[in-house]
Amino acid sequence: MAEALVEIVLEQFVSIIRQQGEVRISLIAGAKQEVQNLQSNFRAIQAVLADAENRQVKDNIVRVWLDELKDASYDIDDVLDEWNTKLQKLKIKKAEDASNPLKKVCSLILYYLSCRPLILRHDIAVKIKGLDRKLDIIATEKERFQFRSFTMSSKKEERPMTTSFIDLKEVWGRDNDKNSLVDLLLSQSSQQVLPIISIVGMGGIGKTTLARLVFNDDKVNTHFDKKIWVCVSEPFDELRIAKLILESLTNSPSQLVGLETVMQSIAQQIEGKKFLLVLDDVWTDNRRNWENLKHTLMCGSLESKVLVTTRKESAANVIGTTNKILLGILLEDECWSLFSQLALFETTNKEFEEIGKRIVKKCKGLPLAVKTLGNLLRFKREFKEWENVLESEIWELEEVEQEVFRPLLLSYYDLSPTLKKCFSYCAMFPKDYEIDREQLIKLWMAQGYLKSKDSKKDIELVGEEYFKSLAMHSFFQDFQKEEYVIDIRSCKMHDIVHDFAQFLTQKECYTIEVDSRGEIELESSYDKVRHSMIKIQGEASFPSSIYTRNTFLRSLVVDCNYGADPKIDLSKLVDQFTCLRSLFLEFCSIEEIPIEIKKLIHLRYLDLSGNRNIRELPETLCELYNLQTLDIRECENIKKLPQGIGNLINLRHLLNLWTNSISYMPKSFERLIGLRTFKRFVISEGSYGSEGCCVECLKNFKHLRVFGIKGLGNLRDVDEVKGIELNNKKNLRDLYVDFEGRMNEEQNQQLLQELQPHPDLEILRLDNYSGKTIFPDWMMSLTKLRKLTIWDCVECEHLPPLGKLSSLEILWIWGMKSVKRVGNEFLGIESDAMSASSSMIAFPKLKYLRFGDTKEWEEWNYGSTKREDEDIPVMPSLQTLELYDCRKLKSLPNHLHQMRTLKKEISFCPLLEGN
Template identity: 90%
Template sequence: MQNIGQQIEGKKFLLVLDDVWTENRRNWDNLKHTLMCGSLESRVLVTTRKENAANVIGTTNKISLGILSEDECWSLFSQLALFETTTNEFEEIGRKIVKKCKGLPLAVKTLGSLLRFKREFKEWENVLESEIWELEEVEQEVFRPLLLSYYDLSPTLKKCFSYCAMFSKDYEIEREQLIKLWMAQGYLKSKDSKKDIELVGEEYFKSLAMRSFFQDFEKEESNIDVFSCKMHDIVHDFAQFLTQNECYTIEVDGRGEIELESSHDKVRHLMIKIQGGASFPSSIYTKNTFLRSLVVDCNYGTDPKIVLSKLIDQFTCLRSLSLRQCSIEEIPVEIKKLIHLRYLDLSWNKNIKELPETLCGLYNLQTLDIRYCENIKKLPQGIGNLINLRHLLNWRTDSISYMPKSLERLTGLRTLGRFVISEGNYGSEECPVECLKNFKHLREFGIKGLGNLRDVAEVKRIELNNKKNLRELYVDFEGRMNEEQNQQLLEELQPHPNLEM
């Protein structure tokens, strides 16, 4: 350090720190102290794959590199791959190969360098038609820099990243769903016992995003947080390369039955993507009893004809089951067999009329998602037995007219989409509004039918002002009260200052 100081003292310099990984501020402070003896016009340029590294250094101007356009990709590829006698035929197939690179310069460079010495048209055709990563040279060249980023992750972050190999290519991954799926597999760990594991999941997601493992971020207009993201095809291939078929996707269309290969019997996390008028593959009912995750992805209006009782019998080790928008009409009583289940998504199944009481025997359940199940008349009376439930997602379940009494035991809820205050009198069956004062961990909370309270003073018993963890609040004043009383209700609510939405 002393020698560097002597060399640059009073001089104007440009220092380039390429591919910085360290997040140790002390290392940077030591170097910065040495650099202070140079001219004030000096500049330091840093390149890094880690946003935290840039933050530690305190960069004044960040430039995030995106993907290349198709024309830029072709320009790079043609410089590397085309030769003097290249014909239009080679150029045409070359442009198709470039499209497979999806704007990633490293992939373009690797494939261009590979094809530079392949002068037979058939060789180029093989590259186009194959799964690119079956080519050993490409796998080694492109995956090597990704491995550097992967090895820099903690063991738990590695699991979270690899888990994403289950989703199909170009799948829109919802951030909240992904965090809850990680949670269901037990991937979210914290040394601080007081810290919610959901917040750990948020940190994990941001950490992977900062390392460019995710892209194409989407936000909702009303929310500052990321709603969804995607994985670049090459990053997805890399994740599958790491998991060695432990995470797998099956795509089913109307062309006929498919069967999971015997070599994939070790699959633990499975997505089945059903397109067009296809049905759920019946061969799945006889396969892999050790599945931990099953996500069924259907197009809107598709009826995959899932025999849920057979599915339950086969996959009793499931921790996550997502049957969103699968045209399911009835939840069988056999659901109680899924004793390890921690995540259950039944959302957008608009024909479900009730949930069986046996569902309340799933003591490990952390997330129950019944959003947009518009015809569910009531929640099971024994819902309070779900002692580990953290998220009850019940938005747009407008046919539910009251909350069962046992709900008052679920004081560990972080999400209670809608607490319904009834306009009728359900007596001892109904959960009283004053029980809400004990729900101190809520982060998202909604009240429907506030105008059905007998007295404006009752709203004080909710004690919103004591819910310091609450970030999102939805209030519906529907009910018997008039406009003046509703105004009084609004004044009495008074949430905690930490409320964001």
């Protein structure tokens, strides 16, 4: 946690030093030395942080020291960010003045009086000096702890070793998993590769227990000639693992010392034999670590099997897994059976049973937690003792901390410093909270947690990798992916994992849940909280005590029920929390953004979405020079964007869906060339006044990944669209085009032809196109297109040959009211005979198909779909078919009737009843 924070602060130093080349900076007396002292102290502390963060779990004094370091780091980060912001403001002012001759003369006078060189303000210098003294003390104190250096990594922490022995009396609820796994082990492989089965799951879920169950199964014992159990663990030592395998095969210690000779001996022992090798607790995801062992194991019979247990999905992938088992939680009745056997072995008291079942619910299906609490309560015979366990925060129990958190700590130690910070940040969310993936990545980005050695790589992509890495370490679960969405939308954390994250960040992250029972009393520790989420339920109001308590918050997420009115005083909020990096106020019934919003100079993430009564954004919002994300989705009464929006030079995501009252883009918008996400560029009649931004400026927006353009038909000339240069935007993955406007069919066709995107496009939506067919020359070049939506193209009579799109997974066709028949042209099958050498599958990857509001559609029939007397496969991957308001459609094609597992959702299609 502190490791990542120190890295952020050091990066701030580097950033400011680089800018000295552009703006001369003169520090007041002594301040330059103070900055150098800060940097020196941080470097010294950074070298021992890995050891300090590991030791904090067992040593409260070390934890106190780390808390002091984090407090100082946050404060220093704020001061440096304030300094950096002033530099940005100066650069923006110079750019503005350069474009205005009159202002240029005035600025020369001001520059001479106050900005040559830029004098570091006295208050900032004083803050740096005070913080330097504080950090000096912290750096001196570290010596008494005798920390190990950074190179002596936490991965050398002692890890528990496992064996194959098991007490079957202590196992409950894995019968189905065991039977399925035994069947896999006994099955014959049709491939000429060594079958590797991986059990993947979070620490404490029961992976080793399941492996032991099948290892000792009678059928397994008789099926294999040799059985070997090896605890791999960390650090990975190829020679040690090879010697353990050999010792298990020979039942004697190995005296061999070379890896080559050990591998040769293993090959001799298993040659032609059917063996089962269990590799328990695998951590390494370095492919090279497995190469020698896998080659050696191929000497055995092809009926041999390797069984791997790991909490890292990436480790399962690199080892060459052929079957993956994602081990889930135990059912509640199975947990109760295990708990009652341990805790109630001599008791039938109904009162104890009732409270015991409530305690079991807290374990949320995690076997290790059930077993730990069962053993804890085994000899407690006072009802009050059980009640205390029920009412406590589970991580406050010493036994839970030692037993349940130990496997989670090992997973935590395996993370990089920045990943540790990203994980612990999630403690801010309440238990069982559905965490939005994109929102989480933007929140991480706002805190400066996302780092990449590749300066050309977007930090959003780094965030995606971080999310996947935490998921592969089993820290996330319950992934939600809507049928019409390509990527994962949200996830949750297991309650025990959440408790563990809270254990690591007891004074940093805080969740407040407010209901209608009245004003809450905040704990005194809230004054040190950095990241907080306030969950407002029902008709409750925003807690007024917040306004007077904490001035250090860097994240504030307010979660309201849709339609609620929490009565947030935004002016007070802005005055109080000037350190904020993230402010999330979705659906909070906010009516006005105060001009004081400019005080939030550190703000990177501002979410105002769903506040439908906001009518305008103040010009002072454009003084938030560090802002990276501005979310105004569903702020449907905002009439225009502020004229100075171009000053938001660090803006990367402008989310403005469902803001239809905005009629044009301000002139200064053309300076926002760093945008990665821009949901809607609006073109309307009369958009080209002195205050408006022309469409040609979009050619400079080369970093766009998600882009939408609305009102394309309102362009003055078709040739203007060429200036967008979509085909040169190599990062573009998601494109929305709305042809609404005054252009005719021929002009629309020309527009569509000129809109050719880069071939790496993955998502495309076309709205309000007025041509009779949607088939530009570039359509079939989109070999990576995964989702296509065609919406309200009411004049279109024929569907394009979309079956040729080899990567298409999701297809929505809505409002094509002129289509009467769908045939082979839709599949992309030519009417003339296909050559024998051609390979063809129509819609090879399509999973989700939806037609809606196609009221004139009557026939859905194909002609011949044969090639050389063989049927061409049609939609072999289709999982869901939705038809809505297709009132004249008479029947479905045969291939859909033959798909027994196809999920059909048919509404307002009277002629298809019973299909």
